[in-house]
Amino acid sequence: MTGSEAGPSRTATVTVRPYGNPLPLGFFAFGVGMVLLAGISLGLVSGDQVRPAGLLLAVFVFPLEFLAAVIAFLSRDTAAAAALGLFATSWAALGVLHVAAPQQDRSVAAGMFLSAFALMLVPLAVAGFLGKTLLGVVLSVSALRASLAASYQLGAVRLVELADAAAALLLAVLALYAGTAFLLEDLHRRTVLPVRRRGEARRVMEDDGDGGGRAGPPREPGVRGQL
Numbered sequence: 001m002t003g004s005e006a007g008p009s010r011t012a013t014v015t016v017r018p019y020g021n022p023l024p025l026g027f028f029a030f031g032v033g034m035v036l037l038a039g040i041s042l043g044l045v046s047g048d049q050v051r052p053a054g055l056l057l058a059v060f061v062f063p064l065e066f067l068a069a070v071i072a073f074l075s076r077d078t079a080a081a082a083a084l085g086l087f088a089t090s091w092a093a094l095g096v097l098h099v100a101a102p103q104q105d106r107s108v109a110a111g112m113f114l115s116a117f118a119l120m121l122v123p124l125a126v127a128g129f130l131g132k133t134l135l136g137v138v139l140s141v142s143a144l145r146a147s148l149a150a151s152y153q154l155g156a157v158r159l160v161e162l163a164d165a166a167a168a169l170l171l172a173v174l175a176l177y178a179g180t181a182f183l184l185e186d187l188h189r190r191t192v193l194p195v196r197r198r199g200e201a202r203r204v205m206e207d208d209g210d211g212g213g214r215a216g217p218p219r220e221p222g223v224r225g226q227l
Contacts, residue, residue, distance in 0.1 A: 019071050019074055019075050020071070020186075021075075021182060021183075021185075021186045022067070022068035022069075022071035022072050022075070022080075022084070023068070023072075023080065023178070023179070023182040024179045024180075024182050024183040024186070025064055025067065025068045025179075026064070026065055026068035026069070026072075026080075026084045026087075026179075027138075027175045027176075027178045027179030027182065028064075028175065028176075028179040029060070029061050029064035029065050029068070030061070030065065030087060030171070030175045031171070031172045031173075031175030031176050031179065032060065032061060032172075033057055033061035033065075033091055034168045034169070034171045034172040034175065035168075035169070035172050036053050036056060036057060036061075037057075037094075037149075037165075037168045038165045038166075038168035038169045038172065039053065040053060040098070041149075041161050041162070041164050041165035041168065042162070042165045047102070047103070048102065050098050050102035050103075051098060051099050051102040053098055054094070054095040054096065054097065054098025054099040054102065055095065055099060056095070057091045057092075057094055057095030057098065058091065058092050058095030058096055058099065059095075061091040061095075062088055062089070062091040062092040062095065065084055065087050065088035065091055066084075066085070066088040066089075068084045068088075069081050069084035069085040069088050072084055073085075079124060079127040079128065079131065079135075080135065082124060083121075083124045083128075083135070083139060086117070086120060086121070086124075087142075090117055093113065094110075097110060106152070106153050106154075106155070107153055108153070108154065110150075110153045111150045111151075111152075111153030111154035112150075112154075113150075114146045114147075114149045114150035114153060115146075115147070115150040115154075117146050117150075118143045118144075118146035118147040118150060119143075121139050121140075121142055121143040121146065122143055124139050125139035125140045125142075125143060128140075129198075130198060131197065131198060132195055132196065132197055132198075133195070133196030133197070133198065134174075134177075134178050134181065134194075134195040134196055135178070135195075137174065138171065138174050138175070138178060141167060141170060141171055141174065142171060144167055145164055145167035145168055145171060148160055148161075148163050148164035148167060149161075149164045152164060177193065178195070180193060181193035181194070181195050182195070
């Protein structure tokens, strides 16, 4: 950057340090949380074991998701950051609930919370499909799982809770795939496992992989507008 308004020209050097891609961390932590929720819904984690599961949600899953959300906001990917942020605090809320009332099977308050949470995931899922289809799929299944969990909390039959557990296990598998896909993508600077990018998200990866030919800062997390 040069200027000559007054006196000799001055030169300033700006060094940009990109942030690492937080999506692998967010997805892997998300998958661990879903396994715990599936265990609770299936009855594999019950009685006195519900409280330790709640602690794990609050002290393991929540901090990692929250860190991923902060980095996503700093990287200027608003959609991913909003999704990670919502999930982060939901893990903390559910963890505290399981710690405070481990024997409680149903709760109207929890049902209302999960219903509202599922509703808020809908626009995020739509935004996900417009950029990264894989993210849209994960958010859509998450909205379905939250709706099933809400229905059970509000009085639905036991079969609904089993469907909730199946959706949670499916999400754990999707989280493993998505975390691995974004990790490999960041390591190789190209798509290795399909994530079905569209629009701006696809252009970002094409710019990363074209080897340059363009002036300006590198198109990496923390510099580009999308992860």
